[in-house]
Amino acid sequence: MAKKNETAIRPTRAENYPEWYQQVIRASDMAELSPVRGCMVIKPWGYALWENMVRALDDMFKATGVKNAYFPLFIPISFLEKEAGHVEGFAKECAVVTHHKLEKDKDNRLVPAGKLNEPLIVRPTSETIIGDAFARWIKSYRDLPMLINQWANVVRWEMRTRIFLRTSEFLWQEGHTVHATKKEAIDRTYMMLDVYKKMAEEYLAIPVITGEKTAAEKFPGAEITTCIEAMMQDRKALQAGTSHFLGQNFAKASEIRFQSAMETEEYCWTTSWGVSTRLIGGIIMTHSDDNGIILPPRVASAHVVLLPILKKNETNETVMEYTRSVAEALRKKTYHHGPVRVEIDDRNIGGARNWEWIKKGVPLRVEIGPKDMDADSVYVSRRDRDRKDSFAIQKDSFAEHICDLLDEIQDGLYQKALAFLKENTRNIDDLDEFNKFFTPESSGKPEIHGGFAISHWCGSADCELAIKERLNVTIRCIPFDREKEDGQCIHCGSHSEGRVVFAKSY
RNA sequence: CGGGACGUGGCUCAGUCUGGAAGAGCACAGCGUUCGGGACGCUGGGGUCGCAGGUUCAAAUCCUGCCGUCCCGACCA
CATH class of the missing domain: 3.30.930.10 (Bira Bifunctional Protein; Domain 2)
Known part of the structure; x- marks a missing residue:
């Protein structure tokens, strides 16, 4: 316990x-x-x-x-030189290959030898x-x-x-x-x-x-x-x-x-x-949440993991057989153009097994034990729900509805992320409010703060740079769907034709 | 590349100030008891203490240099 x-x-x-x-x-x-x-x-x-x-x-x-x-x-350096902006952008971060073999020196260490006529960069x-x-x-x-x-x-x-x-x-x-x-x-x-x-x-x-x-x-x-x-x-x-x-x-x-x-x-x-x-x-x-990643079903490494409950008795082999039959039924189902991806984990390592799969983010965990076998059912937990919020379902019904369940999880993840995006996106027209939005309350150990500020920008690179230098906030993009709207640049106050997205970024 | 923090079994860390036999918990392996439970007991394996020099009778501990990781900047998908 x-x-x-x-x-x-x-x-x-x-x-x-x-x-x-x-x-x-x-x-x-x-x-x-x-x-x-x-x-x-x-x-x-x-x-x-x-x-x-x-x-x-x-x-x-x-x-x-x-x-x-x-x-x-490998790309010849001369190729990179051909486009000026490109050189500017990439020259500082190129890995360069200058030699084509290794030789032993007097201490028997390998050292580069055979210098190339023209060095190559790694793309x-x-x-x-x-x-x-x-x-x-x-x-x-x-x-x-x-x-x-x-x-x-x-x-x-x-x-x-x-x-x-x-x-x-x-x-x-x-x-x-x-x-x-x-x-x-x-x-x-x-x-x-x-x-x-x-x-x-x-x-x-x-x-x-x-x-x-x-x-x-x-x-x-x-x-x-x-x-x-x-x-x-x-x-x-x-x-x-x-x-x-x-x-x-x-x-x-x-x-x-x-x-x-x-x-x-x-x-x-x-x-x-x-x-x-x-x-x-x-x-x-x-x-992800504080229990680890949650994989979106459409790309998840596996959709469902089957966890047979094995005891030290003669039911083990029948539980395994039953588990394999569940896997087979699931794999026959098509989820968005491909078979449902099923893992079976039959390690007998206690509850740690369940937690491992939570941390791996598999959308559905399915426990299968003697009780389920007797009832022709399985016991299902969803990664997007509380781990105690599990339910028993008939084996056939589960196979029948697994794709709907996966789609429901997929949609739930999207809606939750969308709500978060909206919650933390707002129009800001006042410079003080803008500054406050992007300034953590604790400077020593900054807390999570900020978001997307949708603010007016006059189009000047100077204003953009000034904001970046002051707050480490950049213009992420000029959104395609922005409306034409007269306003004042958040930094200099001069005329602006529309809003842009400001944020701190990775 | 600048500023800060940190490098000790796979992970989290104690030990470093004040030099004197490498430790703990978790993880791992075996056995047993349990078990729809992040279980418990016993036993066991695993570390040249980031690397290289130096000081010393003696270095995880002190000194120098280097490497790496994380955070904050500059740069960027």
Whole structure:
């Protein structure tokens, strides 16, 4: 009966949010830090989640005509040099390969040898190397549009890393498209942002705000950067995905040209767009509670875990048989285009087993013992409800309704996150109120505070910078759905045509 | 890269000030009793005390340097 902790995760969110985040990941067994600075090992439970996300995204990309390809990890430095904004943005955080072998020195230690003529960088993103390929592939308007995506790892040598949210190496997809007209490229930019919005809201149950980045926050080399922004439980913003209209900047840098129907030679218009393993950090910080992560069913590593109650007697084998028959029945059910994912955990380790699955965030836990077997039922607990709020249900009925149950959990997670977003988003027109909104009451150990302030902004980069320097608050985006409204800039008081989203961010 | 905190079995930490046999709880393994329970008992495995130098008869402990982690900045998906 000894209840050691009231919560499975310590500290709680309220006590120490960043530490809580680390502990949730440890307790969920999704990933761990590696011996390599800033890099992570994604463990099977975390990778299964990523695979489900990849599958869903990949299907959506392909439905819009995108095809997958793969480009090199190494990029000649000269390629990066081709686009000025790009150099500015990425040069400071590139891993550089300068040698191609190791030799033993006099102390028998391995040291780099065989210096490369031209150093290579490990891709921080692939616009330039893919641009080089596009320049060779594209001759005529008949080759367009070219719609390519790659699933890859990239490296950005970050100053400060946080597992899943910002690691030196991370997994992502980068889409790169080439178009004959500006309009078509812009349309594609927005189309892919819509895919991301759909992914976030319908699959991850994370409500997002869509909008355009300011000049200061744009992708290096882009004309327009669009984004989805989500609110985490500490009320900070997380940029969960971006889609860029690159104009002709990269086309000119990489000489991506085509011959038009009118026989003129023209530069192409390109886009790029990406989401990464950062989304997993977003899931954690959107849905977890003080007992650990809660996985949204549509992408959950498993939907349901079966926990046979084994005693030291002759019923064990029949309980196991019954459990396997439940698993079989569940696996025959189709949940959003795939079979229901079932785990069986028959370890006899007491109540710790149940808690492990709570911390892993599996949507449904099902206990199966002799009593259930006799009643032809199972005993179900939902991860989104209190753990004592469990119920018995007929085995057949459970199999029949499991998909509805999963959808109900999925929808509940989304509605809860949406309510939180709304609760902590508000129009602010008064500078004092704005300052107060973004200033913690305790400076030594800042409590969770702030949120999204929807305020007027005159459009000046100076005002944007001043706010950032003073409060560490940035413009997350200029929302697409903002209304035209005359107002006064929250910082300088001069005329503004509409509101933007201010927040602290990851 | 600046400021702060911290590195002791897998995890959380005590021991460091004041140098003198590496510890606890949890986790793990075995056996037993329990068990629709984050159970209990007994037994057991596991640590060159972040790394490298130095001081000393003696270093987890003192000194120097380095590495790593976390927090706050600057930078960013």
